[in-house]
Amino acid sequence: MEFWGAKVEAGKPLKVKPDEDYLIHLSRACIFNGKEGETALLDVTVDGKKFVIGYLSQEKIPQINLDLFFEKEFELSHSLERGSVDFTGYKTPDLDEDDDSSSSEDYYTSSDSEExxxxxxxxxxxxxxxxxxxxxxxxxxxxxxxxxxxxxxxxxxxxxxx
Structure with missing residues (x-):
C-alpha cells in the first residue's frame, strides 16, 4: 500500500488515472478554506456518469470518511465557490487481475474450509x-x-x- 492524496481546487475538476494493475482507494475528504456557511457536494465522474459521493460543511462536517475503490480513470470535483477539498487514501495492487502464480480467491479464502x-x-x-x-x-x-x-x-x- 502507498499513500495517495489530491487537492481539488474550486472550479477545477481533477482527472485521476490509477497506475496499471493498481487501485486507488479514497478514504477521506476534507474541506479547506471554504467560505463560512458554504456547503460542498463532492462528486466523482466515472465513464461519463457523475455521482455525488459526499457532503461537507466548513462548520459542521469538515471531513468525511469514504470507502471507494477505483480501477480506471475518474474525475473528482466539488461545488465550493472558493477553497479546496483534500481527498486522501492509498494505492494498492489490484488483486483481481489474472495472475498465474495465485488468484485473489486463494488470497481471501481459508484453505481449511471444506464447504x-x-x-x-x-x-x-x-x-x-x-x-x-x-x-x-x-x-x-x-x-x-x-x-x-x-x-x-x-x-x-x-x-x-x-
Whole structure:
C-alpha cells in the first residue's frame, strides 16, 4: 500500500488515472478554506456518469470518511465557490487481475474450509446513517431508507473443529 492524496481546487475538476494493475482507494475528504456557511457536494465522474459521493460543511462536517475503490480513470470535483477539498487514501495492487502464480480467491479464502455457504444479510440504513431495526423484524424498509445487501461466507459447523 502507498499513500495517495489530491487537492481539488474550486472550479477545477481533477482527472485521476490509477497506475496499471493498481487501485486507488479514497478514504477521506476534507474541506479547506471554504467560505463560512458554504456547503460542498463532492462528486466523482466515472465513464461519463457523475455521482455525488459526499457532503461537507466548513462548520459542521469538515471531513468525511469514504470507502471507494477505483480501477480506471475518474474525475473528482466539488461545488465550493472558493477553497479546496483534500481527498486522501492509498494505492494498492489490484488483486483481481489474472495472475498465474495465485488468484485473489486463494488470497481471501481459508484453505481449511471444506464447504462454504453464501448467506444474504439485509441491513437497513436510515437517512442519518444509524443502523435501523433488525432485518428480521422489518417487513419493508422505512421510507427514505436504503437497503444494503451483504454477502458473507458462513461455515456450517464450527463446533467440529473444537
Amino acid at each position: 462454504e455457504e453464501e448467506v444474504m444479510v439485509h441491513s437497513i440504513i436510515t437517512a442519518n446513517g444509524s443502523a435501523g431495526a433488525a432485518a428480521s423484524s422489518v417487513a419493508k424498509p422505512a421510507e427514505g431508507a436504503s437497503v444494503c445487501t451483504l454477502w458473507m461466507d458462513v461455515d456450517e459447523d464450527d463446533s467440529a473443529d473444537e
